[in-house]
Amino acid sequence: MSGEDPAAAFRIEAGELLDQVEQGLLDLGHSLADMDLINAVFRGLHTLKGSGAMFGFDALAAFTHHCETAFDRVRKGQVPATADLVSVILSAQDHMRALVEGDAPAAEGDAILARLQLALENASGAEIPVAEPVSAPRGWRLFFRLPADAMANGTNPLTLLDELRELGEAHIVARTDEVPPLGDLVPTECHIGWDVTLVGDISREDIEDVFIFVMDDMTFEIAALDDAAAAQEDSAASTEIADTTVADSPKTDEPAKAAAVTAARGGESIRVPAERLDELMDRVGELVIAQSRLSQLAHGGDDLVLRSVSEEIERLASELRDTMMVVRMVPVASLFNRFRRLVHDLANDTGKQIALVTEGESTEVDKTVIERLFDPLVHIIRNSCDHGLETAEERAAAGKPETGTVHLSAQQSSGEVLITICDDGKGINRERVRAKAEANGLIQPGQVLAENELLSLIFHPGFSTAAQVTNLSGRGVGMDVVKRTIESLRGSIDVASTEGEGSTITLRIPLTLAIIQGLLVRVGNGCYVIPLAAVEECIELSLEEDLRSRGRSLINLRDRLVPFLRLREMFATGTKPDTHQKIVIVAIGNERVGLVVDQIIGNHQTVIKSLSAFHSSIATFSGATILGDGNVALILDVGQLVAMGQGVDSEEKIYAAG
């Protein structure tokens, strides 16, 4: 992607590296002696430092250097990995993120480094949990061939060979058997391979570090030298290296690893900025609209050729749209992985032992949905950890394992995704829910409620206090906000709970937000789309009723007062109301609001186009679409309108009471 800011590219890369480091650290927290994880974290830090310096992020490189050095000591067995050290590096990793973004306070960095120093000192006193490496091998035999483009990318193979020589006594033999004849050779590609025998007290990681920047696509086979092989290493010009690697391999998983490294990983995916996908989706949307106009035209006339072309385009456009939908899908793993840190931090804050188990990470959902699911899920998981799970002592007393488990899973089922958050905590106390609901006047004292009705009271706005409603990520309640967010995604939320055994919250989310079924209405001279999923019913607003309700916008719908909004007045159309106005009753959860429109035109499948940045602050509309005749229709944001209507409602109630 030429012309792109290299610093921006680095920020993306650094973000991914930091994610990997974070995942590695979190795993390491559970198994402190795992050398693979320690190496993975070290390598992540090492790469971050290297590329940070290359792109001019000097503060980042300098800071990362300290963490890398600390991990180098862990890796070399000089200092054991301790929980303390892991948590310092976790916070250091947050600081690195801030450094990448360029808004890190320097004082914080110094404080972290001081804590790092302390953690290292404390750790030095602790016992090393790692079993001492079983009599380190006397050396290694390896074969490697660099990625073909390594030289073109600026890697000098001679320098790598020099670095290998620095590790110990090296016997290096070039293998030119794969070098093609000159006529077929691209002179900038590297086809030479090397057999190397390294003798000395060298760790495998030291060798791998030499290749750290080319490791991804290179051929790399390595095996420990046994003593006999080492004794005759000078004479042994091993040509059948592939055989010896397997035979000499000290660990059973080595060949598998070598094979994994060999497998070329490039060329399988490309990185595309999200805006380009949105743009492409817009174009596809417009194409679908243009196609529907064409098909109207073709079916209106007698031209058979035109009709067949039009049908062909219709097929192509619909295939294109389906493909486009798939392109926008991303696995929920990216979402789930972010919660591991949350649970880790919550466990620290609450002093509880919490394990997060995730399942179905490969389930794919539209990227917009993923982004908007984050906040609600944070809230639900927080609730599970804070209120659901008990402390280790309470759990032990209840005969449960001391570590509480939060189970996060995703699965796809016919056009929607089911996300389940399940904990094995104490469950929801029905008596307390009832007591609180009665105290808040949500239900009558002693009112008979079905099980699910009672539990769903926790989603009622009146159930939480007003201050908490606006603070989504705040502690405690505020589940009504979660519910509203899920419903704005056209999804639904259910709760089930068994006292003493835990709670399960299930979210059902549509796979895509890009296309909706809408109800097309007219207000004044403009057309608007109301998402059909939110529409409950349409009723007529007679002239008498209209006049009668002047001044107070409430209608009586089957003995329930429903507030309504006159869209014509809201949008200041400046037109006279139609004689037969209609009220479209829309609902989000249990809240209903009527929207007064001039005419209901009908059902309309809509490709949602987002509003320009200039218009995005207008809360009433969630997007726009282009109609078959080329006109633009705005899509109403039902969530906002319901909230607005409820606001009017409470004013009315005050007015009525006064």
Add this chain to the structure above:
Amino acid sequence: MAVKSLGAPSTLTVRTVFSFANQILAEIADSGSLELDLSECEELDLAALQVISAARTHAFDMGKTLTLSHPARGTLRSVLDRAGFTTDLSPADVDFWFHGEDPK
């Protein structure tokens, strides 16, 4: 056919080796034997060694002869050492690079 000689430029690296490779190809096509003169070459890297190796295979495949005008020494010799070209040499390699005199 007379032995033709082709002199290498003073810098023969991954950035400059392409035209040298093309010259070798053209010369081998034209003549029965080609001699590479690397005595003027002050800077060379692995890409240069690879091109020369590939030229050897190519000449062999075409039934032509490719030789060096002088046995490897100086810069060429040190790059050969660094690249692992001088360990476990076959007799053919000794002949080609060192005109029959084993560097060990």
